[in-house]
Amino acid sequence: MRLIDRLPRLGRRRFLRGGAGALPAAALLAGGVAVSATRVWGEDAKALKPGSAVTLVRVARDIYPHDRIPDIFYARAVLMLDAAAVSDNTLRDLLEEGVMRLDADARDRFQSPYLEVAGESDRVALLEAISAGAFFKKVHGALTVSFYNQHELWPRFGYEGSSAEYGGYLHRGFDDIDWLPKS
Amino acid sequence: MAKFDHDDDSLAVIIGSGAGGGTLGNELAQKGIKTVILEAGPRFEIADFVNDEWPSFAQLAWTDMRTTSGTWQIAHDFPNLPAWIVKAVGGTSIHWAGASLRFRDWEFKTRTVYGHVPGANLLDWPISLAELEPYYAKAEFKMGTTGTNGIPRLPGNNNFKVMAAGAARLGYKEVHTGNMSINSQPRDGRGSCQQIGFCFQGCKSGAKWSTLYTEIPKGEATGNLEVREKSMVLRIEHNDAGKVNAVVYIDADGNMRRQKARVVCVACNSLESPRLLLNSASSKFPDGLANSSGQVGRNYMRHTTASVYAAFDRPVHMYRGTTMAGIIRDEGRNDPTRGFVGGYEMETISLGLPFLAAFLKPGGWGRSFTSGVDDFSNMAGMWIIGEDMPQETNRVTLDPVAKDKFGLPVASVHFDDHPNDIAMREHGFRQGEAVYEAVGATRTFRVPPYPSTHNLGTNRMSEKPRDGVVNKFGQSHDIPNLFISDGSQFTTGAGVNPTLTIVTLAIRQADSIAGMMGKNEI
Ligand SMILES: Cc1cc2nc3c(=O)[nH]c(=O)nc-3n(C[C@H](O)[C@H](O)[C@H](O)COP(=O)(O)OP(=O)(O)OC[C@H]3O[C@@H](n4cnc5c(N)ncnc54)[C@H](O)[C@@H]3O)c2cc1C
Numbered sequence A: 001m002r003l004i005d006r007l008p009r010l011g012r013r014r015f016l017r018g019g020a021g022a023l024p025a026a027a028l029l030a031g032g033v034a035v036s037a038t039r040v041w042g043e044d045a046k047a048l049k050p051g052s053a054v055t056l057v058r059v060a061r062d063i064y065p066h067d068r069i070p071d072i073f074y075a076r077a078v079l080m081l082d083a084a085a086v087s088d089n090t091l092r093d094l095l096e097e098g099v100m101r102l103d104a105d106a107r108d109r110f111q112s113p114y115l116e117v118a119g120e121s122d123r124v125a126l127l128e129a130i131s132a133g134a135f136f137k138k139v140h141g142a143l144t145v146s147f148y149n150q151h152e153l154w155p156r157f158g159y160e161g162s163s164a165e166y167g168g169y170l171h172r173g174f175d176d177i178d179w180l181p182k183s
Numbered sequence B: 001m002a003k004f005d006h007d008d009d010s011l012a013v014i015i016g017s018g019a020g021g022g023t024l025g026n027e028l029a030q031k032g033i034k035t036v037i038l039e040a041g042p043r044f045e046i047a048d049f050v051n052d053e054w055p056s057f058a059q060l061a062w063t064d065m066r067t068t069s070g071t072w073q074i075a076h077d078f079p080n081l082p083a084w085i086v087k088a089v090g091g092t093s094i095h096w097a098g099a100s101l102r103f104r105d106w107e108f109k110t111r112t113v114y115g116h117v118p119g120a121n122l123l124d125w126p127i128s129l130a131e132l133e134p135y136y137a138k139a140e141f142k143m144g145t146t147g148t149n150g151i152p153r154l155p156g157n158n159n160f161k162v163m164a165a166g167a168a169r170l171g172y173k174e175v176h177t178g179n180m181s182i183n184s185q186p187r188d189g190r191g192s193c194q195q196i197g198f199c200f201q202g203c204k205s206g207a208k209w210s211t212l213y214t215e216i217p218k219g220e221a222t223g224n225l226e227v228r229e230k231s232m233v234l235r236i237e238h239n240d241a242g243k244v245n246a247v248v249y250i251d252a253d254g255n256m257r258r259q260k261a262r263v264v265c266v267a268c269n270s271l272e273s274p275r276l277l278l279n280s281a282s283s284k285f286p287d288g289l290a291n292s293s294g295q296v297g298r299n300y301m302r303h304t305t306a307s308v309y310a311a312f313d314r315p316v317h318m319y320r321g322t323t324m325a326g327i328i329r330d331e332g333r334n335d336p337t338r339g340f341v342g343g344y345e346m347e348t349i350s351l352g353l354p355f356l357a358a359f360l361k362p363g364g365w366g367r368s369f370t371s372g373v374d375d376f377s378n379m380a381g382m383w384i385i386g387e388d389m390p391q392e393t394n395r396v397t398l399d400p401v402a403k404d405k406f407g408l409p410v411a412s413v414h415f416d417d418h419p420n421d422i423a424m425r426e427h428g429f430r431q432g433e434a435v436y437e438a439v440g441a442t443r444t445f446r447v448p449p450y451p452s453t454h455n456l457g458t459n460r461m462s463e464k465p466r467d468g469v470v471n472k473f474g475q476s477h478d479i480p481n482l483f484i485s486d487g488s489q490f491t492t493g494a495g496v497n498p499t500l501t502i503v504t505l506a507i508r509q510a511d512s513i514a515g516m517m518g519k520n521e522i
């Protein structure tokens, strides 16, 4: 079978620059170093407070945890939501108030803001408690599209995307499965 | 290309350019009848299509407001998107996957064969398979359906091979790559399938039949057909004698227009067609046009659907190649010992990563969800599509509150699953899982219905005027020069994909209209 390279074919630098449209400048400066970078995503937010954006990146990963996907993809999805909030005050308030409420819940139950609640299952419990509310629904709904719709993410899931320009799969493995048991 | 006058009252006016309307337009034009098609959506060409699920959806889908109610899961998962249909020249024949199956003999007489099913509003069609057979043959020839007219079937892709291997182990017998209106070899000026795999997003090779680049240009070439894009019809008007004589629409420049007509044919798909008749209510027809029976908008059917996806320890890449070229037909029979009447088909289906994430478990999140998405490249998938029961209370009405941008009430869709639908879906889930488990699936996913791709029954055909909206020619019982030309005329839905039958009925209707016009009956 023709398998696909799950890590981006492009070098790391081109990979980062390739997505420059959606990519926060600060991330480029930080060289995409994931750990310290989580702090900087926040500063690229245009509508949200930096701290709220950083918390939302954590929320995004807790909603759609894929351990092989680096933070930058979650950050891009959150920054798209942030961009929509620039001209939409209702959305901005929904997000800011949602983060505030989440932090308050986290302090009540775990004595620290959401971002610093160490256990994933504890954070998930906090999300579950608000999952019927407008804030969670909005963030979840937006992520469903904006997170999974990032083309650079697709190879990591083994998805090849647009195929017409390569002549389809007629000569590229539409029927190349080789492991099925003989009947 | 023809250009007709707004005051020309000799025209046949067709509303909607999809499978039904686009076919009818060409057929009438070929017979020398001057025809205008008014289409709400814009006109794209093959080069405009994109192999990218969300951008394609934004380009093609009908996203104008609709509302929902009822116990069906769609009302919960997609409250403002009850149906997945196209708003563009070519209609949903751009999105469709190409599966083209004839009804079986008994599927035209389900009231007789199934007997009384509590809660179901079953009725026999006023036509038989025998009467339709010559027209089915014409439709298959026109559409280049594989497995008919000596046209070879498509080659099976990986997704099909997984399903077929499982089916063989279960002892299923009728398993192949389907009857697909997709060229397996060059035909009718179009090339053969390149296994691109984005059949739902508009076929970029033109191998798949769509009225956009088959019927419509052929009709236009006669000089008898004019297609007006971005022309949303608001209402149909009638004269004092109760015959329709004009339609009012908003043209591409946003101006309100009135097009006179000798005959009006409604082909807006099963949500908009009844909406248009209801929005056309007048003092003479206070309940809407063609609605003396009260059946306009009722008996809405959407097929009993569901999907089964399965993950394996090794790759499948289900998205490579034709989306729906694969079928198991053995469950299509009517065998009430299974706990339900009617039958269903299992057909291969695949989604790209973006749509899989949206549909695998609508509203899902957390690790149980994402571990499923992580299996994407190792997944196979099938769609279950079976006959659902018509129910009078499953219906399209005018929303009492929500209005479109022209101020007209939008379609509100109420649907409750019938117990027969639920039993059939459960059976389909079990059989689908068994197919994949037979070849080593490590995990299976029961995926609930997508927004309705098959929308049927809301202006149904009946022998007697009191039971339905149109007669056996799709001609309304109440208004002789008003026709219904889409899937809303289906009396019952059968256990197969509907479009071949929609096209078949349109070809037949063109003969009837030409005959009636020739005899000055309309
Ligand atoms: C993803 C997908 C896959 C499918 N696969 C298959 C398959 O494999 N096999 C099969 O048999 N079927 C399939 N179908 C279903 C098939 O597409 C439909 O059955 C068929 O297109 C219906 O034809 P129609 O003429 O009734 O309506 P449509 O093709 O939907 O056309 C209706 C047209 O009317 C226009 N319109 C609506 N209201 C107005 C108005 N007021 N004024 C002007 N224009 C208006 C719409 O914009 C639209 O273009 C599929 C559908 C989808 C979405």
Ligand code: SF4
Pocket: A168, B182, B192, B193, B194, B195, B196, B197, B198, B199, B200, B202, B203, B204, B205, B206, B207, B208, B321, B322, B323
């Ligand atoms: S797989 Fe075939 S039919 Fe489907 S889009 Fe590609 S070329 Fe067209």
